[in-house]
Amino acid sequence: MEPTATATATATATATATATIATTRHVAAVLPPDHTHEGQGFPVRRPFPTSRLPFLDPFLMVDQVGPVRLGPGEAKGAADHPHRGFETIAYVLDGDIEYADSTGHRGIVRPGGVQWLTAGSGVVHSALPTEDFLRTGGLQHNLQIWVNLPAAHKGDAPRTQNRGPAEIPVVRTPEGSSFKVVAGSALGVTGPFDTRVPVTVVHAALAPGDEAELPVPAGHNAAVYAMTGSAYVSGRPLDDGELAVLGDEGALVRLTGGPIGADLLFLAGEPIGEPVVRSGPFVMNTEEEIARAWEDHASGRLGRAGGRRQTP
Incomplete structure (x- = not known):
């Protein structure tokens, strides 16, 4: 629009x-940003969190992937992994992302599109290049932004919002x-x-x-x-x-x-103004809540993204 x-x-x-x-x-x-690797080993440039800026309340993280031109078979993504207690924003500028999560949502984020995932009480999801992009290669460029949730919403049911560039x-x-x-x-x-x-x-x-x-x-x-x-x-x-x-x-x-x-x-x-306790894919208010999140994931209570990858 x-x-x-x-x-x-x-x-x-x-x-x-x-x-x-x-x-x-x-x-x-x-x-300046930090440089690291995520998912299946793709490089990211990260303005925060760093030792200089742990977070910018309510924003927890910004990761930039690319822009980089990839050959056939070189594209990487993030296989099944959990989240709890915050929201993720996936903004695709070039390339694409095929997603699936434990609530049953599946789809593809095309260039210019955004997926807004409220992890809330917990979700397992994957974010991978499509089979077409993996086969042909091309320009890859996307952003991953994490937004914290206040304690009152950390237990909300997971929710996915997807909008294409025209929206x-x-x-x-x-x-x-x-x-x-x-x-x-x-x-x-x-x-x-x-x-x-x-x-x-x-x-x-x-x-x-x-x-x-x-x-x-x-x-x-x-x-x-x-x-x-x-x-x-x-x-x-x-x-x-x-x-x-x-x-x-x-x-x-x-x-x-x-x-x-x-x-x-x-x-x-x-700003939310509440304690931020984070451990990998979980962001909560206390160490006890973090421990419970890991236990719930280990026991399978957060589910699985599951299913065979869908082709476009």
Whole structure:
């Protein structure tokens, strides 16, 4: 779903008017990513959690896979694994992800699509390249974002929300930039996902030298991650792979594309303010709850993703 030209112009005008009366959040820190491997051994670039930033309440993790061009047989994914106590967002930019989980959901996330999985009380799922992509290879690029759940929702029944690219609103500017609003509201549009915690997730593709402003809700933690290219965030340089953590004060963040432009991930969320105890695929409030999660998984109470891989 894309706004009409009128909607785009209105959103841009609204943002410009807001800029004249709102204050800009400064950049509190610029942090480099860690590099690691996940799943079946695919490399990821991770702005957090790191030793410098364990989490950004309510966000627990951002992993970037690629962009990398793979040959036939080189694509890897994540076989059956459990989650409990939080939500995962899988955003596919290039390539694809075939998923299956212990609630019986199966499907494929195509380029531009998003799967929002609320693990809640516990789910086992897999996320693998399709047989077609594995056979032919191609460009692979995706993001995995983890969002914590408050204690009151950690026992919720697992839920999967899937949206294709046509269902996620995009606002475009005359200068060639685009803003894909996955969750929350920005630039006059609202993302299609029902979230347990108020969050804003925007993929900002900035043209070289183009400027834009995104709203930051009061009291929300916020950050900007450079997926590719370079940019300026509230006047401070941000290079490929770096994370700009924003300060607490201000109602907007100002973004400017660098010499080749940039693909940026903007995150803002209302902090939960509860203890975070994590162990691998589980995020709870106490060590006892973590131990129980491992016991439940070992005993099979979280189920199995199961079933033969489905071909597209």
